[in-house]
Amino acid sequence: MINFQYLRTTSAKSAIALLLKDKNAKFLAGGTNLIDLMKRGVTAPEKLIDINHVPLKQIEQIGNKIHIGALATNTAVADHALIKEKLPLLSWALQAGASAQLRNVATVGGNMMQRTRCGYFYDTEMPCNKRQPGTGCGAMEGFNRMHAIFGTSEKCIAVHPSDMCVALTALDAEVVLANGKGERKIAFKDFHRLAGDTPQLDNNLKADEMIIRVEIPVNNLAKNYHYLKVRDRASYAFALVSVAAAFELNNNKITDIRLAMGGVAHKPWRLTASENFLKGKEATLSNFEKAAGLAMTGAKGFGENNFKLKLAPNTIIEALNLAKSKA
Missing domain, CATH: 3.30.390.50 (CO dehydrogenase flavoprotein, C-terminal domain)
Structure with a gap:
């Protein structure tokens, strides 16, 4: 793991401002995936911006939508009475993911940003277009038991690992993103990308943006x-x-x-x-x-x-x- 600078911020505005100063910076929340990637040498950010003190942990209903802050932990969401009552599918999906210890620190935003668990992606000695574009896809002709059967390309057949994101896609959630100029919303189903010719791009989050929250419409699907x-x-x-x-x-x-x-x-x-x-x-x-x-x-x-x-x-x-x- 390379040396890196550690910064802490307490507002989304200042977090985005710090991100804009360094294209190699990464936000740090629970760190349950990012730290693993750093230890393995898959990613090497020169600056970590700790956003755990940014007030984005709300879980509340506003009008006909349930708002979940990007820094709400997986455990907090899964165990929340509002989620269990009105979005039990999301609660079940979260409880199916990882261990209780990981869910206690993993965040909604971090869960959305986690990267594939493809062995070729994690092994820096192996070819991987997602990790190093142009080197090839080792899984295509290699060990691919865990890999994709839909939406594949000749560049990548990796799968997205999240359980939470499957439920949020099904529940017609929206993602609220912010940059220095304001906020925008996109459908959750459009947040993540297929590999296509650019497998190194996991999602449609822009380089100057931060995940603020997800919004999920209340429905009649809780039974x-x-x-x-x-x-x-x-x-x-x-x-x-x-x-x-x-x-x-x-x-x-x-x-x-x-x-x-x-x-x-x-x-x-x-x-x-x-x-x-x-x-x-x-x-x-x-x-x-x-x-x-x-x-x-x-x-x-x-x-x-x-x-x-x-x-x-x-x-x-x-x-x-x-x-x-x-x-």
Whole structure:
């Protein structure tokens, strides 16, 4: 790990001002991913700006939206009464991620900014277009059991590791970003990027911007929901495939629905075609199976991860069944 300068700030305005002075600076919150990357030599910021004292930890309802500050910890969000009551899918997804110790310090903004856990990305001796553009993708012909089956490119087949982000994508959240001139909002589903020709760019956050909060519309999806995470061991493991499912039932008919997947793409993968198919239909196994089949359009395996082509639709079906069973 190289020597670096450490600074602390207490306002978003001053944090952004410090960031603008040094293009190699990084914000430090929980540090649960950033410090690992620094130790491994994957990233080497010359300046760390500690933002833990910036007042961005609110969890509150304003109008018809729930606001969650970028520095609210994963534990605080998952355990908050408002989230459990109105956005239980988010609470479940957060509790499925990492250990309790990590959730106690990891933040919402940091969770959004975490980088892939691809072994080739972390090993500085191996080729990786995400870490060093132009060097190639070691996973393409290498060990790719954990890798993507949707939205891949010849440059990168890594997956996004977050559970929280899958739920926020499903729940139509928005991200509020700020720079020195003001704030802007983008849909959460548009915050992260597919790899394309620029896999080194994980998201659409600009170099002079800071995540301020996420806003999630209140919905009627708090009764029939489930977050299903399939992994190699029961805890502290990243998803092979995960599914966030929530829908509203009226006489067994689905009147509204949200579906998203994790562990299958460079970003959380929203299942819009499956949602459109299921809306207005009976919540039956047959319809769930058809929706899962639609979800697999365009899926492609790379050898060791071919099992995901079967695991993914089965996980969708199971998540939908488990959500229905809460009726």
